[in-house]
Amino acid sequence: MSQDNGLISIESGLSVTSNPLRCFITGCAGFVGSNLTDRLLQAGHFVCGYDNFSTGREQFLEHAQQSEKFRLIRGDVLDTLRLTDAMRDSDVVFHFAANADVRFGLQHPGKDLEQNTVATFNVLEAMRHNGVRQIVFSSTGSIYGEPTIFPTPEDAPFPVQTSLYGASKLAGEGLIQAYCEGFDFQSYIFRFVSLLGERYTHGHIVDFYAQLRAHPEYLDVLGNGHQRKSYLYVQDCIDAIFSALAHENAQAKVNIFNLGTDQVCKVNDSIGWIVEHLGLHPTIHYSGGERGWIGDNPFIFLDCRKMRNLGWQPKLTISEGIKRTLAYLDANSWVMQRQ
Amino acid sequence: MSQDNGLISIESGLSVTSNPLRCFITGCAGFVGSNLTDRLLQAGHFVCGYDNFSTGREQFLEHAQQSEKFRLIRGDVLDTLRLTDAMRDSDVVFHFAANADVRFGLQHPGKDLEQNTVATFNVLEAMRHNGVRQIVFSSTGSIYGEPTIFPTPEDAPFPVQTSLYGASKLAGEGLIQAYCEGFDFQSYIFRFVSLLGERYTHGHIVDFYAQLRAHPEYLDVLGNGHQRKSYLYVQDCIDAIFSALAHENAQAKVNIFNLGTDQVCKVNDSIGWIVEHLGLHPTIHYSGGERGWIGDNPFIFLDCRKMRNLGWQPKLTISEGIKRTLAYLDANSWVMQRQ
Numbered sequence: 192m193s194q195d196n197g198l199i200s201i202e203s204g205l206s207v208t209s210n211p212l213r214c215f216i217t218g219c220a221g222f223v224g225s226n227l228t229d230r231l232l233q234a235g236h237f238v239c240g241y242d243n244f245s246t247g248r249e250q251f252l253e254h255a256q257q258s259e260k261f262r263l264i265r266g267d268v269l270d271t272l273r274l275t276d277a278m279r280d281s282d283v284v285f286h287f288a289a290n291a292d293v294r295f296g297l298q299h300p301g302k303d304l305e306q307n308t309v310a311t312f313n314v315l316e317a318m319r320h321n322g323v324r325q326i327v328f329s330s331t332g333s334i335y336g337e338p339t340i341f342p343t344p345e346d347a348p349f350p351v352q353t354s355l356y357g358a359s360k361l362a363g364e365g366l367i368q369a370y371c372e373g374f375d376f377q378s379y380i381f382r383f384v385s386l387l388g389e390r391y392t393h394g395h396i397v398d399f400y401a402q403l404r405a406h407p408e409y410l411d412v413l414g415n416g417h418q419r420k421s422y423l424y425v426q427d428c429i430d431a432i433f434s435a436l437a438h439e440n441a442q443a444k445v446n447i448f449n450l451g452t453d454q455v456c457k458v459n460d461s462i463g464w465i466v467e468h469l470g471l472h473p474t475i476h477y478s479g480g481e482r483g484w485i486g487d488n489p490f491i492f493l494d495c496r497k498m499r500n501l502g503w504q505p506k507l508t509i510s511e512g513i514k515r516t517l518a519y520l521d522a523n524s525w526v527m528q529r530q
Numbered sequence: 531m532s533q534d535n536g537l538i539s540i541e542s543g544l545s546v547t548s549n550p551l552r553c554f555i556t557g558c559a560g561f562v563g564s565n566l567t568d569r570l571l572q573a574g575h576f577v578c579g580y581d582n583f584s585t586g587r588e589q590f591l592e593h594a595q596q597s598e599k600f601r602l603i604r605g606d607v608l609d610t611l612r613l614t615d616a617m618r619d620s621d622v623v624f625h626f627a628a629n630a631d632v633r634f635g636l637q638h639p640g641k642d643l644e645q646n647t648v649a650t651f652n653v654l655e656a657m658r659h660n661g662v663r664q665i666v667f668s669s670t671g672s673i674y675g676e677p678t679i680f681p682t683p684e685d686a687p688f689p690v691q692t693s694l695y696g697a698s699k700l701a702g703e704g705l706i707q708a709y710c711e712g713f714d715f716q717s718y719i720f721r722f723v724s725l726l727g728e729r730y731t732h733g734h735i736v737d738f739y740a741q742l743r744a745h746p747e748y749l750d751v752l753g754n755g756h757q758r759k760s761y762l763y764v765q766d767c768i769d770a771i772f773s774a775l776a777h778e779n780a781q782a783k784v785n786i787f788n789l790g791t792d793q794v795c796k797v798n799d800s801i802g803w804i805v806e807h808l809g810l811h812p813t814i815h816y817s818g819g820e821r822g823w824i825g826d827n828p829f830i831f832l833d834c835r836k837m838r839n840l841g842w843q844p845k846l847t848i849s850e851g852i853k854r855t856l857a858y859l860d861a862n863s864w865v866m867q868r869q
Contacts, residue, residue, distance in 0.1 A: 194555075297712045300658075304651050308701060319639075346687035351784050352707040362647060362701030368675075368691040373636045373824050445690050485712050488623050 211260075213237045213279035215323070217268055217314060218288030220247025222390045223329060223425060225255070225286060230429050232258045240482060241277050242288070243267040248526070251390050268310040275317040283325040286314045289360075293333065293395070294484050296355035307359035308366070315370045327379045330364055332421070332449065332493050333357035334382065342494035345382070345447050353488065364447075369445045378444070379435055381428075384451035387515055387516045388425035390528050395420070395458065396513055399465050400520050401527045409474045410466075413483030416459040416475070419490045421451045424512035427505035434503045441501060449493035457510045458483075464510055468517045536769045550599075551575045554620035554662070556607055556653060557627030559586025560670060560803050561729045562764060564594070566624060568767050580616050581627065582606040587865070604643045607649040614656040622664040625653045628699075630732070631822050632672065633692035633718050646698035647705070654709045666718045666771060669703055671760070671788065671832050672696035675720065681833035684721070684786050685755035693825035703786075710783045717783070718774055720767075723790035723832055726855045727764035731865050734759070734797060735852055738804050739859050745822030748813045749805075755798040755814070758829045760790045763851035773842045780840060788832035797822075803849055807856045 214231050218224035219240025224247070231238050237260045240252065244265065266273040268288050278284065290306035306529040311328070318326065334357045335343050336350040352358040370376045385394055402410055431450050435441045441448075467471060481489045509517065520527070553570050557563035558579025563586070576599045579591065583604065594600040604610040607627050617623065629645035629847050650667070657665065673696045674682050675689040691697040692796065709715045724733055730806075741749055771787050774780045805812060820828045859866070 267612070284865040296708075300655065300709075300712075301651065304648070304705070308647065309643070312640065316639065348685040349688055351786070352704040355705070355708045355712065358704030358708040362697070365691040365700045366643070366784070367696030369635075369825070370639075370698040371693045373639075373694065386743040403653070518720045 202519045203493055211236045213239070213280060214285060215239045215241065215278050215283070216285045216287060217241045218247065219255075219263070220244055220249065220251050221287060223386060223428070224285070224287040225251035225390055226388070226425050227287065227429055227432070228255045229260070230433070232260055234433070236260070238262070239264065239277065241266055241268070241274065241280060246392075247429070248390075248392075250525070251407045254495075262287065268313055269305065271313050271317065273314055275320050276433045278317045278321050278323060281321065281323050283322055283327065284314060284318055285327045286311060287329045287487075289329065291357070293354060293356040294487070297485060300355055303355040303359035307356070308362040311363035311366055315366060318376070319374055321371070324374070324376045325368060325378075326376060327436070328363065328381065329366055330355065330380050330382045331360050332382050332384050333488065334361045334364070337420065337488060341490065342453070342492045343449070345449055345497055346495040368445050372475065378446065379432070379441070380445065380447045381432060382447070382449045383428060384421035384423050384491055386428055387422050387512055389519045390526065391425070391516050391519070396461060396465065396516055397520065397527060399462060400517060403465065403469055403471055403473060404524070404527075407469070407471050409476060410462065411476050411478070412458065412462065413478050414458065414487065414489075415477050415479055415481065416457065416462065417453045417488065418458045418481070418483060418500050419492065420458060420461070420513055421491050421493060422509050423451050423505060424507040424515065427507060430506075431447050431498055431503045434501055435498065436475060438501045448498045449495045450498060451493040451495050452505050452509055454509050455490075461513055464513050465517060468514065538834060547610065552619060552621045553577045553795050554580065554617050554622070554625060555624045555626060556580045557586065558594075558602070559583055559588065559590050560626060561731055562725060562767070563624070564590035564628040564729055565727070565764050566626065566768055566771070567594045567600070569772070571599055573772070575599070577601070578603065578616065578620060580607070580613065584732075585809070587731075589864070607652055608644065608653050610656065613652055614659050617656045617660050617662060620660065620662050623653060623657055623662055624666045626668045627648060628668065629695070632693060632695040632825070636824060639694055642694040644699035644741055646695070647701040648828070650702035650705055654705060654715075658709070658713055658716070663713070663715045664717075666775070667702065667705060667706055667720065669719050669721045670696065670699045671721050671723050671790065672714070672827065672829050673700045673703070676827060680829065681792070681831045682788070683833040684788055684803065684836055692827065695825075705853060707784050717785065718771070719784065719786045720765060720771060720780055721786070721788045722831065723760035723762050725764045725767055726761050726851050728854075728858045729865065730764070730855050730858070735800060735804065735855055736859065736866060738801060739856060742804065742808055742810055742812060743866075746808070746810050746812060748815060749801065750815050750817070751797065751801065752817050753797065753819055753826065753828075754816050755801065757797045757820070757826065758794045758831065759797060759800070760794050760830050760832060761848045761851055762790050762844060763846040763854065769845075770837055770842045773840055774837065777840045788834045789835045789837060790832040790834050791844050791848055792834065792846050794829075794831045799839060800852055804856060807853065
């Protein structure tokens with residue numbers, strides 16, 4: 192079986208209380224969802240996890256399955272009846288199910304709309320039906336498109352979308368906000384940079400790592416390597432979510448926070464760390480161009496002062512986060528196998 | 531039959547050329563769509579109109595039906611096969627079909643998502659299938675939510691949505707923008723204030739007018755009457771669309787324009803003009819509160835300098851637009867009958 196070592200002990204802002212929350216998590220078997228599940232259980236809360244296992248992994252729930260406070264329901268967020276039924280008696284919904292396949296959006300243009308926008312609508316309707324009014328939503332820095340201001344704040348100039356993924360998450364945010372106004376919901380919307388850490392299964396880092404495991408002598412890189420990216424360690428991300436939920440200064444109807452570090456790195460920097468970690472000297476082939484693919488954002492750097500002002504700060508730098516991720520991949524090469 | 535007098539002669543920026551366009555208009559039988567249809571035909575273009583007549587009116591197409599350059603296809607934008615088939619051999623798509631029922635969004639939360647967001651996706655997919663790459667989209671000032679800057683420019687701070695209608699149009703914009711980036715489309719997105727003029731069938735003005743026709747002695751008003759609104763005369767709106775499409779400085783991949791006048795009026799002002807027009811002295815009952823309903827925007831005032839810088843300006847003031855509308859309603863009371 193796996194050597195999944197996702198459960199990291201970090202102090203939590205959403206601590207055990209005399210009145211633990213009944214949390215409903217869509218995408219509970221995914222990279223972020225499963226880490227969140229573990230952390231909520233660790234903090235003493237009840238978790239009902241919902242996942243269709245299209246990209247989620249059984250192994251990511253091994254820790255959770257050992258808890259009496261965890262219940263898993265296999266289901267699709269597009270199955271409205273099942274979803275509504277599963278959500279009964281919940282206090283708060285963490286909507287983390289998503290199609291996070293940013294790069295291949297153009298190959299199946301309806302997928303983001305269905306799995307991110309319509310799915311979010313289904314979650315909101317299931318909440319309304321069950322009288323659940325608090326939602327935590329995993330949005331993305333991609334909704335800023337190609338911003339004109341760096342670092343990019345939450346109230347940046349009204350952006351133009353450059354990817355179907357960003358557009359679908361923007362639509363999800365809009366729906367949530369309209370439900371807050373119209374149905375008296377409360378929402379926490381987090382716009383993430385790319386996350387990494389334990390259970391990270393797709394994106395630049397795992398792609399480069401997997402390539403170099405398969406052919407140590409060369410590496411194919413999309414773009415010119417100069418794209419500037421931001422990464423955040425998944426446990427730092429969850430710390431931020433817990434801090435915001437518990438903070439007296441984050442109790443508005445709609446609470447929107449960027450989440451990232453105050454650093455960026457170039458794609459070439461991350462290649463350097465991976466190559467060093469593996470002790471290799473590969474030839475690097477660049478496909479060229481500013482963007483790795485259509486809709487790739489050549490520069491992502493979010494202004495996270497709003498979240499920092501609540502007292503949160505990330506514990507790991509980008510390079511530390513990448514190294515932690517590489518150590519995880521060393522011990523869990525199975526995550527790189529397609530299911 | 532009707533005395534529809536919608537066809538107003540105004541010089542057009544999108545003039546007759548040696549190579550007339552084959553225009554596809556969704557919502558061709560609606561308020562704006564039918565006026566646009568007439569204007570495009572008048573300018574010498576071919577129009578294929580698509581409408582399901584859920585809110586569109588047969589009578590609005592009486593002028594168009596007399597033209598050999600007009601073809602009507604009855605169909606729903608959710609019927610993807612019919613839509614795709616109907617769009618064949620078009621040069622440009624004017625996507626004006628929408629659920630414009632802002633006020634009652636909360637009574638049927640899926641309607642905006644389906645008829646505005648999913649419908650826009652269907653239109654984009656039909657375009658992709660047919661190799662049509664230019665789209666003109668009727669968006670709305672409602673997507674600014676409750677802005678912090680007045681007049682509100684196109685690049686206002688990233689807004690928070692306050693209505694399902696606004697959210698659904700924002701999602702439509704995002705999809706269109708992503709198609710421009712990913713599939714090399716070109717788009718013209720117009721964010722309208724409330725439009726009025728010939729064939730205006732719903733909103734404050736027609737509601738007040740219809741009430742006073744039914745019971746001249748009193749008027750029920752939602753809110754406190756102090757909401758500040760902006761209105762634009764529909765022919766001025768179409769002038770702007772034609773101007774932008776033809777202008778050398780509006781040929782970007784994504785072209786976004788606010789459309790309104792540089793005035794606002796209070797709900798009480800419009801009541802005054804209507805009462806004066808009808809020669810009545812009704813008692814006015816206010817429901818009270820800043821907003822007429824949940825999601826109603828107490829202050830809409832768009833910064834339209836971007837469009838004005840292309841040489842366009844509205845020909846009618848708000849009060850002139852309202853008076854023109856009242857004259858139309860006098861002569862066409864049938865539009866106030868529910869179908």
